Amino acid sequence: MDPRQQLDALLAPLAAGRATVRVEGERASIILDVSGLSERAREALAAEVEATARTVPGIAGVRVAQTSQRTARRLIAVASGKGGVGKSTVSTNLAAALAAAGRSVGMVDADIYGPSQPRLLGVEGVKPEARDNKLVPVPTAAGVPLLSVGQLVGPDKALAWRGPMATNALTQLIDGDWSGTGTIVVDMPPGTGDVQLTMIQKHKPAGVVIVSTPQDLALIDARRAIDLFRQTGVPVIGLVENMAGYACPHCGEVSDPFGSGGAEAAAAAMGIPFLGRVPLAMAIREASDAGNVAERTAFEGIAARVADWIDHQG
Ligand SMILES: Nc1ncnc2c1ncn2[C@@H]1O[C@H](COP(=O)(O)OP(=O)(O)OP(=O)(O)O)[C@@H](O)[C@H]1O
Numbered sequence: 381m382d383p384r385q386q387l388d389a390l391l392a393p394l395a396a397g398r399a400t401v402r403v404e405g406e407r408a409s410i411i412l413d414v415s416g417l418s419e420r421a422r423e424a425l426a427a428e429v430e431a432t433a434r435t436v437p438g439i440a441g442v443r444v445a446q447t448s449q450r451t452a453r454r455l456i457a458v459a460s461g462k463g464g465v466g467k468s469t470v471s472t473n474l475a476a477a478l479a480a481a482g483r484s485v486g487m488v489d490a491d492i493y494g495p496s497q498p499r500l501l502g503v504e505g506v507k508p509e510a511r512d513n514k515l516v517p518v519p520t521a522a523g524v525p526l527l528s529v530g531q532l533v534g535p536d537k538a539l540a541w542r543g544p545m546a547t548n549a550l551t552q553l554i555d556g557d558w559s560g561t562g563t564i565v566v567d568m569p570p571g572t573g574d575v576q577l578t579m580i581q582k583h584k585p586a587g588v589v590i591v592s593t594p595q596d597l598a599l600i601d602a603r604r605a606i607d608l609f610r611q612t613g614v615p616v617i618g619l620v621e622n623m624a625g626y627a628c629p630h631c632g633e634v635s636d637p638f639g640s641g642g643a644e645a646a647a648a649a650m651g652i653p654f655l656g657r658v659p660l661a662m663a664i665r666e667a668s669d670a671g672n673v674a675e676r677t678a679f680e681g682i683a684a685r686v687a688d689w690i691d692h693q694g
Contacts, residue, residue, distance in 0.1 A: 383408075383438035388519035390432050393509075395425060397516055397557040400484045401523070406440035408433050411484075413560035414446045422446060454563045454690065455488075455554070455585040456617070459609070460592060461601025463493060463570040466622035467591045469668050470658065470682075471567040472500040472522075474589070476673040477683030478563065479523035483690075486517055486525045486561040488553045490579070491569045492546045495530030502671030507531055508556070515556040522673045525561065527553040543574040547582075550575055554583050563690060571601075572608045580612045586693060587617040589655065589686065594624055594642050606650060617689050618653035619643060620682055627661035634659045653689075656682040 381389070384403045391399050391410075400411040410429060414422040426444050433442040458474065460467040468491060478485045489497035498504045501520040508515045508531055517525030529549050546569075558564060566585065569575050579585060588609045592602035602619070609616055621643035625634040647654040658664070658678045667673060 382521070383436050384523070385521050386436045387433055387439065388521075388523075390436065391429060392516070392519050394432060395429050397511075397525070398425075398560050399429060400560050402482065403439070406438060408436075408439050408442050410442070410444045411560070412444055412446050453558055453561065454693075455566055455579075455583055456563055456686065456690075457566045457568050457579060457585040457588040457609075457614070459568040459576065459588050459590055459605050460570045461572075461590075461603070461605040465570075465591055465593045466658070467491075467570065468494070468496045468500060468567050469664065470589070470591045470620050470622055470679070471565050472497065472524075472668070473664075473673055473679040474683050474686060475524045475565040476522040477679045478565075478687060481683065481687060483687065484560060484562045485523075486558055486564045487527075488550075488556075488564055488566045489526065489528035489530060490550045490553060490575055491567050492529050492549070492575065493569050495528045497526055497528045497567055498530045499671055500668055501526050501673075504671065511557055515552060517556055517558065517561075524565075527556045529553070546575050547578040550578055551582065572605055576608060580609070580614055585614055587615040587689065589617050589620060590652075591620045591622050592643065593622055603650065606652065616652045617686060618655035619647040619650075620655045621657045623660040624657035625659045627659040627663075629662040653685070655685045658682070 387401055387408060398413045402409045412426055412429060426446055430442050430444045433439060458467055458471040475485045475487050487497055489495045501522055503518050503520050503526060506518050508518050508527055515527050517527050519525050532549060590602055590606055606616055625636040627634045644654045
């Protein structure tokens, strides 16, 4: 475990959901959300967090800052018209890139048909604890704490759920102990069913990112998803074209077996921003399978555009 992972693991039982941790070289900065705590409890928690952080090998300096301003929770849904287009992969890498850029980001995996975030974020089999009747997000190496349908029932079981069970699970995850987390990326199930409607009506996402492949766009599934969010007043942050072109694993050159520019033109025709293309690349699949998010370059531009959108929402 690297110092960052050790720090997250040690702080989880003490202050998960309250601590936002950054590690640069040998220095750790921890922002502690102390809202709702008494003066004495704040000081005690800050002292305990600092003392604990100092025990981590490889960390030489620790700075703990307290904030009592509970960050307004902002939900960014990631949706697609159909399954298998890489929505989960885009969600993970988007969240990881935002975290790497210094944002406090969490992940809710509401994909009942294939909750793959525990695997993608490298915490498969780790169950969240409950505190004050709320689930406590599981810390991950990418700095993106996670609550997933897969943690509640195991990766293969949720598929058989009917509407109310699925929507209750979504609410339980979104109402977890997210104090200190500014933005929660929500990996939605594909399509336009009950979970999407509950998400829109009850949880009111700030915006939605739509993921599609070049072929998905041609098949109009993505358009149907875009229409649902638009008609219900959820701002569409933009379209990500995934598996766009093939990146040669040897030389990195991207070729376009399906032509290029189609998604960008489709986004323009629908009047929504185009956030970028992610090539079909062996490195992306391998990183996903290994539960790490090392392959980040393809996602940085997309994350920067989403961050820009967030900042302009006030
Ligand atoms: N750009 C890419 N390059 C290579 N492989 C990719 C890329 N994007 C996704 N994949 C791979 O494609 C498969 C499906 O991706 P993912 O699970 O992210 O899709 P999804 O849309 O979330 O699917 P579902 O809706 O079924 O959960 C995974 O094996 C993933 O590693």
